Amino acid sequence: MMIGYPCSNLTVGCSASRTFRLASFSPERLSETVNASLDCLETILQWNADHGIGFFRISSDTVPFASHPVMTVDWRAEFGSRLAEIGSFVRRHGMRLNCHPGQYILLNAPNEEIVARSIAELDYTAALFDLMGLDHTHKMQIHTGGVYGDKPAAIARFIERYHQLPEPIRRRLVIENDERQFSLADNLAIHEATGIPLLFDVFHHSLHHNGESIGEALDRFMPTWDGHGLPSMDYSSQNPDKQAGAHTVSVRLDDFGSFFEQLGDRDVDIMLEIKDKEASVLAVQRWLASRTAGNPAAVAG
DNA sequence: TCTGGTCAAGGTGGT
DNA sequence: ACCACCTTGACCAGA
Numbered sequence: 001m002m003i004g005y006p007c008s009n010l011t012v013g014c015s016a017s018r019t020f021r022l023a024s025f026s027p028e029r030l031s032e033t034v035n036a037s038l039d040c041l042e043t044i045l046q047w048n049a050d051h052g053i054g055f056f057r058i059s060s061d062t063v064p065f066a067s068h069p070v071m072t073v074d075w076r077a078e079f080g081s082r083l084a085e086i087g088s089f090v091r092r093h094g095m096r097l098n099c100h101p102g103q104y105i106l107l108n109a110p111n112e113e114i115v116a117r118s119i120a121e122l123d124y125t126a127a128l129f130d131l132m133g134l135d136h137t138h139k140m141q142i143h144t145g146g147v148y149g150d151k152p153a154a155i156a157r158f159i160e161r162y163h164q165l166p167e168p169i170r171r172r173l174v175i176e177n178d179e180r181q182f183s184l185a186d187n188l189a190i191h192e193a194t195g196i197p198l199l200f201d202v203f204h205h206s207l208h209h210n211g212e213s214i215g216e217a218l219d220r221f222m223p224t225w226d227g228h229g230l231p232s233m234d235y236s237s238q239n240p241d242k243q244a245g246a247h248t249v250s251v252r253l254d255d256f257g258s259f260f261e262q263l264g265d266r267d268v269d270i271m272l273e274i275k276d277k278e279a280s281v282l283a284v285q286r287w288l289a290s291r292t293a294g295n296p297a298a299v300a301g
Numbered sequence: 302t303c304t305g306g307t308c309a310a311g312g313t314g315g316t
Numbered sequence: 317a318c319c320a321c322c323t324t325g326a327c328c329a330g331a
Contacts (some may be wrong), residue, residue: 007324021327022309059324068309102323104310117310143322146312178322182312245321 001095001230002269003284004055005277015041017059025070029216034063038082042056045089046165049219053281054095060102060121062128067120080131087132096269097138098232099125107165108158109143115161119169126168134173134211137229141199144175144182144190155186159193174199176234179207183215191224198224201234202259203273207245214262235259236273247273251280253287260288 007017012225018037033086041058047248063075090097103236105118125140132138147154162170175197177184184205202214212220225231238253239246251274274280 015326017324017326021307024327061324061326065309070309102310103312103321104323106311109311111311121310148312163320255320259303276311 001267002053002055003281003288004053004057004096004098004269004271005281006057006100006271006273007059009047009278010276012040012043014043016040016044017061019064022065022068022070025065027073030064030073030075033076034075034079035082037062038079038086041086042089045086045093047278048095049093051278051282052285053278054093055098055271056095057098057100057271058128060099060125063124067117071137072161076127076131081195083128083131083283084101084133087129087134090132090134096229097129097132098271099128099140100209101125101140101142101240103143106144107142107161108148108154110157119165121147122169122173123166126172128165128170129172138172139174139199139228139232139266140169140172141174141176141232141234143178147181151181153187155190158190162190162194162196173189174228174232176201177204177208179204180291181208183208183210184212185210188220188224196224197228197231199234200231203236203238203247212297214259215264218263218266218268222268230267230269233271234271234273247275249275249284251276253283256284256287 008015016037018033020033037059045056048054063079065071066075102119104122106114107118109115109118122140123259127136144158145154164171174197175187175190177187184198184200190196191198198221200217205214209217220232234245235256237252238244239248251272272284274279
């Protein structure tokens with residue numbers, strides 16, 4: 001089991017998700033920005049290695065505008081060797097990376113142009129992993145998409161488009177249950193038709209489900225990962241000061257503890273979607289260590 | 302140097 | 317009809 005965090009580290013003092021406005025695009029600006037982001041990504045991964053953190057989400061802005069028509073630069077050639085070095089570090093340390101392309105990825109949109117732009121963006125993300133030399137267990141997670149007033153039709157369109165995806169995308173793509181539209185049960189139907197692994201977001205599940213307990217949900221999502229590495233989850237909890245669905249500022253160990261009880265001896269990688277990032281990962285690591293020390297039998301295996 | 306408005310893209314629910 | 321939210325903050329113009 002590895003505990004991870006997304007995109008930025010608040011300790012190291014740099015950002016690995018630098019970008020710029022579309023209007024500011026130039027080849028020079030691109031080089032400067034991407035190289036600075038990759039410098040920081042190396043810093044973060046080293047920091048992670050030093051702190052025993054093996055799971056990390058890279059920003060979908062690692063190469064800004066990579067799938068946009070403005071991109072005339074051969075970014076794969078320009079940054080390929082740096083990405084290969086980073087990938088080599090990741091493999092050497094037994095780390096796992098993940099990426100979460102944005103809300104504009106809609107494989108089941110009725111509009112074919114939106115689908116084409118979505119595939120272009122996924123193609124870029126898959127290329128990042130390919131250039132890093134990372135295998136298909138390093139996943140790109142997206143939401144299933146829009147409902148467009150007819151969920152069965154939206155699911156059917158997703159399945160149809162999935163079968164047409166280029167292999168570098170298909171082997172890394174996973175879908176996540178969301179808090180409003182596509183529940184775990186909806187995604188299971190898609191999994192049965194496609195074999196796509198399902199990334200389980202336990203917080204979204206608590207807000208939108210079909211009556212399954214957490215234990216039942218875990219037992220259903222985990223087998224969808226056969227052959228894809230350790231099943232991967234997103235974890236957050238409710239920010240008590242904000243509207244339902246808002247992520248908490250810092251991990252609530254009581255809430256995590258009750259989740260961990262339900263997890264039992266199941267082995268998963270857990271991405272903490274929490275505002276204070278690596279601080280919560282360290283807090284969970286300390287909690288797990290103290291729990292193991294206090295009750296060795298409980299976490300064995 | 303600081304800050305508030307704005308940023309490629311779409312869908313959805315709330316006002 | 318419009319705005320905020322989601323992904324995750326970061327850029328940038330103007331003071």
